[in-house]
Amino acid sequence: MEVRRMGPIGVEVTGVDVRSIDEAAFGRIYRAWLDCNVLCVRDQSLAIGDYLAYSRRFGVIEKHPSKSTRHPDCPEVTLLGANKFDADGKLIMDIYRRGAEGFHTDGAYDEVPFKATQLYALAIPSRGGDTHFASMYAAYDALPPALKQRLEGLVGAYVYGGRRKKTALLNPEDRDRKPALHPIVRVHPETGRKALYFDPGKILRIEGLAADESDALIEELEGCMIQPDAQYRHQWRKGDIVIWDNRCSYHKAAGDYPPEEERIHWRVSIKEAGAPQGATADTM
Ligand SMILES: O=C(O)CCC(=O)C(=O)O
């Protein structure tokens, strides 16, 4: 097994088959992932059960609240890029550009946000379709000291659709959940490092501030998310498994590939083991 850093964040693993990784090798993979925010294992050839089994080594899989995009035979898995044309052959932008509206972290709308998101590439277009990543640690570290101090103790309120109520991929009955609250300066439970935990597309307000103050701070924080020297851009190959740590990373899809080509991933959301499951049960 070879483990190779790809830049300030991002690490690549080659020479393994994730179906048969022993504890020691998995320990190395896990540590590299914690250290580098984003990890890619190349050249895998997996059945859906293999993918679930490997994903469960990182934590507990939680079904995505978007029921319409779950895999028909396996609700733990979300299908990215599938069924992107409607009955009239028109491109459905909410599917084609899913995750491409801006840098974000997955699951901030849940009381216990997702630890990780993992994608497995089944079909990759001939050009475009990269995924961009950036470090929340670097974002926090680079904040001016006065802003760091101001943020200490502040809490953000998040819902799936954010201020723009972008809920097209949710069933109507799942659209009105109460906001989840998270500290803006969030300590990573495993590394102990501070991160600027923030998602402009999902935040409603910063608790305890007047509306105009909250909006102004949200705008200011949006400008603080990306440190150019703490980014990684993933160019997909078929057979890649990529996992990112939502507790310390932002990501966004480029959303720029030729729409007539296929770009399909199996996607899972992973929570910390022992964390209560979100209010997204099938009974809702
Ligand atoms: O398709 C991608 O590159 C990433 C989409 C995304 O934001 C996600 O799966 O959470």
Ligand SMILES: [Fe+2]
């Ligand atoms: Fe995402």
